[in-house]
Amino acid sequence: MAEQERLGRLSEMLKRRGFLLPAFEIHGGAKGLYDFGPVGGRMRSRINQRWLDHWLRLGNVVELSCPTVTPYAVLEASGHVGEFSDFMTQCLKCEEASRADTLLEGHHPNPDALKKDELQSLLFKIRPACPACGAQEWSDVTAQNLMFNTTIGAGPSGRQGFLRPETAQGMFTSYGALLRHFRDRLPFGAMQVGKGYRNEIAPRQGMIRLREFNMAELEYFIDPEAPLDDDLSSWDAHPMVLIADGKEPTKMTLSDACKQGLIRHTTVAKFMGITWEFLTDVGIDPERLRFRQHEQDEMAHYAMDCWDAEIEGSYGWIECVGIAHRGCYDLESHEKATGRTLRARREFDEPRMTEIDGWTIDGAKAGPAFKALAGMVKTALEGLPKTTSFPLDLELPNGETVLVEEEHVKPNQKTIKETGEWYIPHVIEPAFGIDRIIWHVIDHAYHETEKKGEPYCLMKLQPSVAPVDYAVFPLFEKEGMDDLAWDVHQRLCRAPGVVSMYDGTGSIGRRYARADEIGVPSCITVDHQSVKDGTVTVRDRDTGEQIRMAISDLI
RNA sequence: GCGAGCGUAGUGUAGUGGUUAUCACCGGGCGUUGCCAACGCCUGAACCCGGGUUCGAGUCCCGGCGCUCGCACCA
Numbered sequence: 072m073a074e075q076e077r078l079g080r081l082s083e084m085l086k087r088r089g090f091l092l093p094a095f096e097i098h099g100g101a102k103g104l105y106d107f108g109p110v111g112g113r114m115r116s117r118i119n120q121r122w123l124d125h126w127l128r129l130g131n132v133v134e135l136s137c138p139t140v141t142p143y144a145v146l147e148a149s150g151h152v153g154e155f156s157d158f159m160t161q162c163l164k165c166e167e168a169s170r171a172d173t174l175l176e177g178h179h180p181n182p183d184a185l186k187k188d189e190l191q192s193l194l195f196k197i198r199p200a201c202p203a204c205g206a207q208e209w210s211d212v213t214a215q216n217l218m219f220n221t222t223i224g225a226g227p228s229g230r231q232g233f234l235r236p237e238t239a240q241g242m243f244t245s246y247g248a249l250l251r252h253f254r255d256r257l258p259f260g261a262m263q264v265g266k267g268y269r270n271e272i273a274p275r276q277g278m279i280r281l282r283e284f285n286m287a288e289l290e291y292f293i294d295p296e297a298p299l300d301d302d303l304s305s306w307d308a309h310p311m312v313l314i315a316d317g318k319e320p321t322k323m324t325l326s327d328a329c330k331q332g333l334i335r336h337t338t339v340a341k342f343m344g345i346t347w348e349f350l351t352d353v354g355i356d357p358e359r360l361r362f363r364q365h366e367q368d369e370m371a372h373y374a375m376d377c378w379d380a381e382i383e384g385s386y387g388w389i390e391c392v393g394i395a396h397r398g399c400y401d402l403e404s405h406e407k408a409t410g411r412t413l414r415a416r417r418e419f420d421e422p423r424m425t426e427i428d429g430w431t432i433d434g435a436k437a438g439p440a441f442k443a444l445a446g447m448v449k450t451a452l453e454g455l456p457k458t459t460s461f462p463l464d465l466e467l468p469n470g471e472t473v474l475v476e477e478e479h480v481k482p483n484q485k486t487i488k489e490t491g492e493w494y495i496p497h498v499i500e501p502a503f504g505i506d507r508i509i510w511h512v513i514d515h516a517y518h519e520t521e522k523k524g525e526p527y528c529l530m531k532l533q534p535s536v537a538p539v540d541y542a543v544f545p546l547f548e549k550e551g552m553d554d555l556a557w558d559v560h561q562r563l564c565r566a567p568g569v570v571s572m573y574d575g576t577g578s579i580g581r582r583y584a585r586a587d588e589i590g591v592p593s594c595i596t597v598d599h600q601s602v603k604d605g606t607v608t609v610r611d612r613d614t615g616e617q618i619r620m621a622i623s624d625l626i
Numbered sequence: 627g628c629g630a631g632c633g634u635a636g637u638g639u640a641g642u643g644g645u646u647a648u649c650a651c652c653g654g655g656c657g658u659u660g661c662c663a664a665c666g667c668c669u670g671a672a673c674c675c676g677g678g679u680u681c682g683a684g685u686c687c688c689g690g691c692g693c694u695c696g697c698a699c700c701a
Binding site: 100101 | 627636637652653660664665690691693694698
């Protein structure tokens with residue numbers, strides 16, 4: 072209850088001070104869409120930048136920026152067209168909407184795989200009871216797609232497309248360029264921060280479920296046969312709360328979790344470590360951070376392992392990051408759909424020699440004799456041992472039998488040398504919900520205290536993500552203090568990456584309070600002495616302590 | 627999507643059919659003070675949108691949009 076009230080006060084402040092605002096409000100608002108306001112906008116871009124910098128440290132990761140408008144074929148290949156469509160039906164009595172496949176569970180081995188008309192006819196045949204009212208009459212099945220539809224181009228030549236539901240697909244489809252860039256050497260990664268779109272049926276809980284959201288994803292391509300030797304020692308000092316596959320939470324190091332086989336791949340563990348580092352770096356309380364492994368039936372069918380970073384805040388434990396070992400699913404899907412090769416080459420330590428000593432066809436004779444079947448004959452023949460004698464009745468895979476004469480064949484004797492092989496890389500994907508992370512950074516930074524018996528609000532943001540670095544105040548807007556303060560402000564604004572805010576209205580205490588509320592780490596005050604000797608006071612947000620320093624030493 | 631509740635200045639609110647829509651914080655100006663939401667004076671700003679009932683609607687009715695919660699959905 073108290074938690075609810077705190078959430079109310081926090082939301083009110085975020086709106087009032089311009090962190091987060093409902094979008095398009097003067098037109099009545101739009102569900103699931105938010106503005107980052109004059110204060111939140113800066114914070115968002117800082118967190119995005121921080122995220123990119125953090126992963127760039129890996130040294131083999133590049134940043135991409137792919138379109139949000141995505142052709143139908145791309146998302147069909149990725150499985151999103153199928154996966155993100157729900158077939159809905161409505162109870163004719165109580166109008167409750169249900170998923171057709173859910174209603175038919177138990178009446179079909181895999182209703183999820185059925186097409187629309189198959190679901191429709193099965194639904195009308197089985198007539199399952201409505202979970203809400205028990206009636207058995209259902210409307211026609213309609214497709215509800217969670218992706219935003221759009222048309223690329225105008226008129227009849229327009230192609231169907233979607234706004235992307237994740238940034239990942241653009242990185243998979245750029246695989247060729249990435250492989251070239253990294254000179255054919257794995258592992259490597261591509262990442263991007265950007266918008267994703269999901270036409271949620273019921274967006275809820277403020278920033279937690281949005282229709283347009285900020286996401287940051289890394290696709291890290293690895294050789295599945297490479298040794299699992301990622302160095303996890305830098306996190307040995309930080310045991311983390313892990314919930315493995317439905318088990319009880321335990322606190323242990325990533326190294327131990329790998330040794331016990333809870334985390335199935337050391338790169339997944341390493342990314343969990345980097346994720347932990349990033350989240351705590353931007354201000355997430357490590358005590359309210361845990362990793363939960365997806366249970367087998369919860370995981371996408373192709374995924375080999377998946378760990379979510381969950382953060383506790385005003386809405387309970389919320390999944391904010393997913394670290395998934397996706398196997399070769401994505402590249403393989405795009406390969407199948409396009410016929411393009413999306414592979415990497417692995418050289419063998421020693422060339423592999425294969426001795427072949429058997430039979431093959433003599434093309435000049437066998438070709439005219441078997442015509443269309445010649446290819447099949449060749450394959451079948453090459454499978455036969457050296458000891459085979461001809462003529463021979465050879466049974467082909469299609470059931471036909473052909474008579475192979477001695478003149479149709481010749482010995483096949485050769486040595487094949489292979490120096491390596493092509494394989495489809497596996498992908499480990501950390502996917503961050505930036506909005507959810509920003510929400511929790513704010514939630515964890517928001518402190519309600521008292522000052523002289525009055526409620527006082529302090530946003531203890533990490534300086535690296537605070538929306539404003541410095542607030543500059545003239546103690547009073549006269550006697551040259553205003554001009555000097557404005558000069559200091561200008562000087563700070565000209566420094567690269569520094570955000571300064573000038574505030575000359577209200578009492579000095581009020582201005583400190585306003586700065587504290589949006590988490591400005593340092594307040595600079597220009598007073599009478601400043602005008603005489605060029606020094607100012609610098610106040611620390613969290614301690615309130617002030618030191619005096621020369622303006623020239625500020626930056 | 628269904629059900630319930632709600633929608634009034636920047637924020638939080640009062641207002642059960644009848645003057646110029648309440649109060650507080652808030653914002654701005656001037657002055658006093660001169661380092662932690664100070665004081666005085668002045669001042670700014672709202673009934674979500676559309677329709678209906680009525681002599682008269684912030685208030686009642688209908689529809690839309692939005693918010694919160696529950697169910698369902700979703701990661």
